[in-house]
Amino acid sequence: MSPAVTRALGLYAALVVLIIGVGVGMGIPYTTRMLVEAAAYALIALGLNIQWGYGGLFNFGIMGFLMVGGACVTFISYPINQKFWNSDGPMLLGRALIAAIIGFLLILAARNAHRIGIKGGWKTTLIVIAWAISYVVFRSQIDPATAYIEAQAGFVGGLGLPVVVGWAFGGLVVAGIAWVVGRICLGLRTDYLAIATIGISEIIRALIKNMQWLTRGTLTVSPIRWPVPLPEDYQAKGMDTFSALIYARGGYFLVAGAIVAAVMVLLIRAYGGPWGRMMRAIRDNYIAAGSMGKNVTARQLEVFVLGSILIGIGGGILVSFAQIFDPGSYQPINHTFLIWVMIIVGGAGNNWGALFGAVFIYVVWLLSEPLAQLLFGSISDWSSHVGWGAIPDIESRSLQMRVFVLGLVISIALRYAPRGLIPEVAQTSR
C-alpha cells in the first residue's frame, strides 16, 4: 500500500477513536446528533470540493445555497395550509407568475433587438427599459398578492410530500440558481468570483428572510418532518426517552450516511475516470485544455452546478434534522467559511480528504464550545481566586473562542499543510 493510503487510514482511525471518545464523554444521544450533522456537512463539503477541488472555482456563496435547500425542503415537506389554497392566494400568485413571464419575454426580446437593426448603445438602453418595465409590472402584481397571502393565510404552507422529495427538489432548485449564476459569473477571475458569490448569497438571504408569504421569514417554520420515525414516535411505542433518542437519530444517520456513501462512490468513480482526468487538465492549464478539444466554459458550469446540488441537499438535510427553518440563524462564518476550513484542512481535490476534513472539523467545531467553557471557567476561577474577580459573561465569550480557533486553524493549515492532511494524490495510472 502506498504511503499516502496508509497515512489516510491512520488519520481515519484516529477520527474514529475521537468519535468514540466523544461518545464516552458526552453520551450517545449527543454523539449521534453530532454524526448526523457531520454527515450533512460532509455532503456540503463534497459539493464544495467538486467546485474548488476539481474545478478551481471559488464559491463563497455556500450559505445562500444552503438556505435555498432548507427553504425547499420546508416548502415540500410541510403540511398543506388549507387556508391558503381556499383563498384567492393561488390566483394572485398565478397572475404574478404570468407578469414575471411577460417581463422575461420582454427582456429576451430586447436582448435580441440587434436582429431588427437596433445595435450598440440603443440596444443596451432598450434592455434597461425592458428590465425597468418588467420590474415595475412584476412588483405591481407580487406586492398585493403577498400582502393578501400574509393577511389571509399567514404563508403558502407546504405540499405535504415526503421529506426525501423535498431534499431532491432543493437540489434541483439550487442547480437552477447555480446554472444562472454560473452563466453570469464564471468568466470572472477567482477573487472576483469570490466577491460575486458572496453577493449572491447575501441576496438570497435577504430574499428568503423577507419573503414572509413563502418562508414565514423571521417568524420561522416548525416543526418540519423527519424522513424516519421521530423520538416521540418511539416513545409512543413505550420506549424510554434515552433509547428512543438513539433509535430515532440512528435511523436519521443511516439515511444521511447512505446518501453520503452513495455520493462518495459516484464521485470516486467519476473523478478517477476520464471525466476527472479532463477536469484536472482544465484546472491545471485551461488554455491548453481548450486547445485539446475541451469546452472549458461548459465543463466549469457543469462542475459548479454539480457541486451546488450537493450543497442544496446538505442544506435540506440540516433543516429537516433541526426541524425548524429559521432564516435568521444563517451566518457566513458557520455556513460558508466553516466549510472552506473543512476543505483546506481535509485536502482540496481529494474526496477522502474532503470527507475527513468535514467530520474532523465539525467535531472540533462542536467540541470547542464545552471545551472553551471549561477553559474559561477554570481561568475565571483562577482569576477570582487571585482576586481579580471572575471574567464577565463567560457564557457568550467562550462561544466566540471557536471563531478565533477556526481562523487559527486556517492560518496554520495554509502555513504547514497547504495541500491538506489527505492531499490530492497524482493518479499514477495502474
Add this chain to the structure above:
Amino acid sequence: MDQLIFFINKVLVAGTVLGSIYALGAIGVTLIFGILRFAHFAHGDMMTMGGFIAFVLAALCAAAGISGPVPTGFIVLPVAMALTAIIALGLDKAFYAPLRKRGAKPVTLLIASIGVTLMIQGLIRLFFGVSTRSFFETEPKKILRFDMSWLGGSRPITFTQPELLMVIVTIVICYALHLFLSRSRLGKAMRAMSDNADLAQVSGINTALVVRVTWIIAGALACCAGTMLALDVSLTPDLAFNIVLPIFAAAIVGGLGQAYGAIAGGFLIGFAETLAVFDWSVLLRPFQQWLPFEITGTISLVPTEYKLTVAFVILVIVLLARPTGIFKGAAT
C-alpha cells in the same frame, strides 16, 4: 420647499456620510490589491478592530477626564489609526509575508485573509463580548439644526455633529492621500508599483518598503472608517463584516488599484444605496394630480431590507459591462 429639505436630510446627508465610510474602506482594499494583487477580505474586520481601539482610547480619555468640543472618538482617532497601522503591519508579517515568500498564488493569500478575518472577529468578541456599545454613552450626540424658515421651509436641515466631522475628516484624508500619491517620493513609488511591479523593481524601487507603507495607509484608513461607522451607527463585533461587500463593490466599480477610483466608487455606492431605499412618495405628493397612479403608502425603488443587495447589483452590472471599472483598474 419642505420636500427639498426632506430630500437633503434623507439623501444628501446620509449619502455623503455612507459614501465617505465606503470610500475610506475601499481605498485600503484597492491599494492592497494594486500592490499585492489579492482581495483582502479581512479589511472589514480591520475596520471593526480600529473602531474598538478608538472606543477603548475614548473610554480611557473619559476616565481621565479629558474632553473637548469634539466627541472624544475624534480626539483619539490619530492614536487609534497609528495603533491599527502597526497591527496591520504585524498581520502582514505574521500571515501574508511568509506565504508570499513561498510563492503562494493570490488565491491562497485570499484564503489566508479569511483566516485573519475569523481570528480578528474571535478576538474582538473575546475581549469585548457581543453586546452593542456606543461612543455616546457618556457624552450626548450634538444635533445641528439649520433653520430654513427664511426660505419658507417649515423644517430645519438637520445632521449630527459627528456626521459633519466625518465628512470633514474624509475630505482632509482624501486630499492628504492625493498629495501623498501625487507629490511624495514614496507615494509615486506606490503608484508605480501598482502600475507595473517589474518595472518598479528594475528602477531600483525598494518593493519591501512600498509594501510596508501600503499596509500602514490601509490600516490607518480602515481604523478611521471603522471609527466613523461606529460613531454613526453603533459599535458591534460584526460592525464592518456586513459592509465588506459594499467596500469591495466600491473598489471594483472605481477600478481596482486606483485610489481615486475607490473614492469615486465609495460615494457612488453610498448614494446609490440611500437613493434606492429613499421614500419617493413624499416628493411625488405635490404632483399628485398629474400622476396616473394614486400614491398610497411609501414608494421606494427597493424595500429597505434589500439595501445591502443594491451594492451587489451595481457590482454585477459593472463586472459584466466594464470589468476595469471607471478608472481603468485591473481587469478580470
Add this chain to the structure above:
Amino acid sequence: MNLIELENVVGGYGGAPILNGVNIAIEPSDIGVIVGPNGAGKSTSLKAIFGLLKVTSGTIRFNGTAIENALPDKLVPLGLSFVPQEKNVFTSMTCEENLEMGAFTRRDNFADTLAMVYDMFPPVKEKRYQKAGELSGGQRQMVAMGRALMSNPKLLLLDEPSAGLSPRYVIEIFETVVRINKAGVGILMVEQNARQALAFASKGFVLANGQNRFTGTGAELIADPEVAKSFLGG
C-alpha cells in the same frame, strides 16, 4: 579595467539553461552590441547581469566587484541601469513622474540630471505632464531611456530599443545612444537590426545557442560574410 565582464556565464529561468558559457567584456567608454539569431540568449544575458534570473555558474564583475545574482535595487546605486524591451514605462504616470522613478535610489538633488535628460529628449520635455501611456512608440522609448539615465548610471543596458519602431525612429534612437555614450555612459545593447547597430558599435558579440560565435569591432563583423549567413544558418 573592464566596466563589465561576463566570464563563461551559465544560467536560465530554472529549466534547461539558456546561457551555456557566455563571455562579454566592455570598457567604460565602449558601445557593446549583442546580436544573433532568435533564441540565442541575447536578452537573457542582459537579464543575467541585472539579477533578473539565476546565474548557475560563471562570474559577472562590474568595475571589478562580483555582482552575479545581486538584486536590481542593489545594482542601481552601483551605477547600472536597465531598459526592458516591453512594458518599459509606467503608463498611468506622467513622463516627469516616470523620470522621477528612475531617481528613486538617489538621495541628492537630481534637478541637473533631469535638465540633462530633458534637453537630450525635447519631445519628452514638451509632454512632461502627459501620461506616458498616451505617447507614441518612439516617444515612449525616449521616456524609458530617460528614466534609466536618471540614476546617473555608468553602464546602461538596453534590450532591443528599436523593436517595433518605424525606420525613422530607429535611426533617431541609435543617434541618441551614441550621444548618451559620448556623455560618458557605457552602453551594452541587444539589437535585432544587427547591421545598423554594429555600424556604430565599438565592440560586437554574435551569440548563438547561448554561446559566443563571433566577437570583434562592429565594422569587422559587418564585413565578415559568415556573420550575415549565421543568421540564416546552413
Add this chain to the structure above:
Amino acid sequence: MRRLLATAGTGRADRIRQDRDGDSLDAVIDVRNVSKRFGGLTAVSNCSLKVARGSVTGLIGPNGAGKSTLFNIVAGNIVPDSGQISFDGEDVTGLKPHELFSRGLARTFQIAHEFSNMTAIENLMVVAADQPGESLLTTWFRPMLVASRDAEVRKKASDVIDFLKLGHVKNELAGNLSGGQKKLLELGRTMMVDAKAVLLDEVAAGVNRTLLQDLAANIERMNRELGYTFFVIEHDMDLIGRLCDPVIVMAQGEVIAEGSMEQIRANPAIVEAYFGTPVEAA
C-alpha cells in the same frame, strides 16, 4: 479505430503524395487577407498563405514579424480583425480552439503547456477524442463502455509513448520532465487524434542538440508514415532546412516570400530582413 502503426496509416501517406505532385494543390489551411491590430501596432496586415495537405510548411521571419499572432489566429486563440480562414475547405474564421480541435486541428505551444500535475501517459490520454467517460451520466450508467474505450485510449497512449521513446518516464509527473521531454510529450499529444493538420510553435526552443535530432526524426516519420500535415514556426534554420518544403517568410506582418529553403537562403532581400537593412543616407 485506426491502429497507430498499422499499414492503413502508410496507405494514406502514399495517396497524399500523388495529390502534391498533381496540379491542383489541395490546401488544408487557407488564409486569405487576414489582418490584426493591437492598439497602434499592426501585427498582421493583409496576409494570405496556404498549407498544402501532406506537406511540412515552414513559417520564418525576424522577431515581431507577426508569425506568432498569425499562428494564434489560425489556432483560434485570437480572432482576426478582418480576412478569412478555411480549414479543410470549411470557413472556420472566429471558431474557438476546442471547435477547431474537433475538426482535426491540433497545436503545440512555444512554451510547453503540459498538464504538470498529471503523469506523462495521462497527458496523452486526456487528449484522445470521443471519450464516453467524459460525460458523467455515461460514466455512472454505462461503466463497461467507458472502461473498454479507456483501455483502448490507454493502449494508444502507450504506443505513442514508445513511438517517442518516453517509456522510462511514462508514470512520471509531466511537471518534473526536462524541457525536451515536455516538447516530445506535446508532439505526442497531437498523435493521439487523427489530426488533419498540426501547428508546431517553435518546437526546438529550449531543446538541446541531440534531442532536437530525435524531435525532427519523429516529425519526419509522422509526416511520411502517418501522413500528418505540419505547419511549423521555427527559428532554428537547420531544422527548417531539414524538415520544411515550402518555407514562407514573413516580415512586418506581411508574407514577403515563399519557396524552398535553398531559394530562401539565396534571396538577398530575406538575408537583409534578418540581418538588418543598411542605413540609408541619413
